[in-house]
Amino acid sequence: MIKIAAAQSIVTADIAENAETIRRLIEMAADQGARLVNFCEGALSGYAKAxxxxxxxxxxxxxxxxxxxxxxIAETCRRRRIFAAIGCAHPLPSPHAPxxxxxxxxxxxxxxxxYDKRYLSHSELNGWFTPGTRPVTFDVDGYRFGCLTCIEVQFPELFMEYERANVDAVLFSSYGIRSFFQIALRAHAGFNCVWISGATPAQTAHEGPAGIIDPNGKVIAHCAAEARNELALATLDRTSAxxxxxxxxxxxxxxxxRSGAIYREKLSQ
Incomplete structure (x- = not known):
């Protein structure tokens, strides 16, 4: 079993203020026994267009x-013995956008x-960001995690890719999880039989709060829509009934x- 947390943090244009919020929520997650906490898109740097x-x-x-x-933030993770996924812009050599x-x-x-977001929006491609090129997985206490960001929720093949990579859970980082995204995330969790942890800024939580979805597509933890700098926590347990x-x-x-094996076997009988 492993306990994880999805953050619903206030994001500002002040890097130091954002970092203080992130450190405080990492401390809160560790205090409650979480081994991993994920944060929203742009949680540290501030988000483009916002x-x-x-x-x-x-x-x-x-x-x-x-x-x-x-x-x-790295030092806080070391001191509290916890993993963290932090949404942030990452610089590239000029003339490339981050x-x-x-x-x-x-x-x-x-x-x-x-993880560098691979599927960018039309506006993001116009000077805001440079797309990434690869999926990312990492392991914590025997559980494997993958990462996706914002509009990548609209590409089922990305979730299927992680299912083939044997992930147990996807960490979804977005600047807002509106109702359509909430529905889609539940569907992706159920279709691919994975947990999904969705982190969002507190400013957009009225559209849909941070939360965690189980492999049945059921929301098993979520923040209140009005919550500021709070966590949704849940335990992932592969042995659960x-x-x-x-x-x-x-x-x-x-x-x-999907491989067609069971159908080929039937036809060969």
Missing amino acids: QLASPDVWKSFDWRALEAERAT HNSQYIFSETGALIER DCDRPLNKARPWRRAA
């Missing part, structure tokens, strides 16, 4: 301040992975069905 008003912001963005605060990323810190404070059908029956059968 706190960051124009792509021109990258010309004067304080990357040194961001790097310094990133180090303080990646829209999730930084993955381990319980030792090491930066073990970085509630998860027996999706994990031990539906998921293997759907893999066989």
Whole structure:
């Protein structure tokens, strides 16, 4: 079993303020026994088109301040022995716009992975961000996690890709989880028999709060829509009776069905 947390944090244009919020929520998650906490898109840097008003912001963005605060977050993870996925812009050499990323810190404070959002919106491609190129997985206490961001919820093949990579859960980081996204995430969880942890900023929680969905497509934890700087916590347990059908029956059968093996066997009889 592993307990995880999805954050519903206030995001501002002030990197230091965002970092303080993130550290405080990491402490809260650790106090409640969580081994991993994920944060929304742009949680540390501020989000494009919201706190960051124009792509021109990258010309004067304080990357040194961001790097310094990133180090303080890493130290908090090390001190509290907890993993964290932090939404943040990631710089690239000029003239390229940054990646829209999730930084993955381990319980030792090491930066073990970085997921760069691959499917960007039309506006994001116009000076805001540069797309990433690969899926990312990492393991915590025997459970495997993958990462997706915002409009990637609209691409079922990305969730199916992670199912084939044997992930137990997807960490979904978004600047808002509106009702359509909430429905889609529940469907992806049920179709692929995975847990999904969705993190969102507190400012947009009225559209849909941060929460955690089980492999049946059921919401098992969520923040209140009006909550500020709060966590949704849930325990992932592959041996749970509630998860027996999706994990031990539906998921293997759907893999066989997608490969066509069970149908070829029937036809050959």
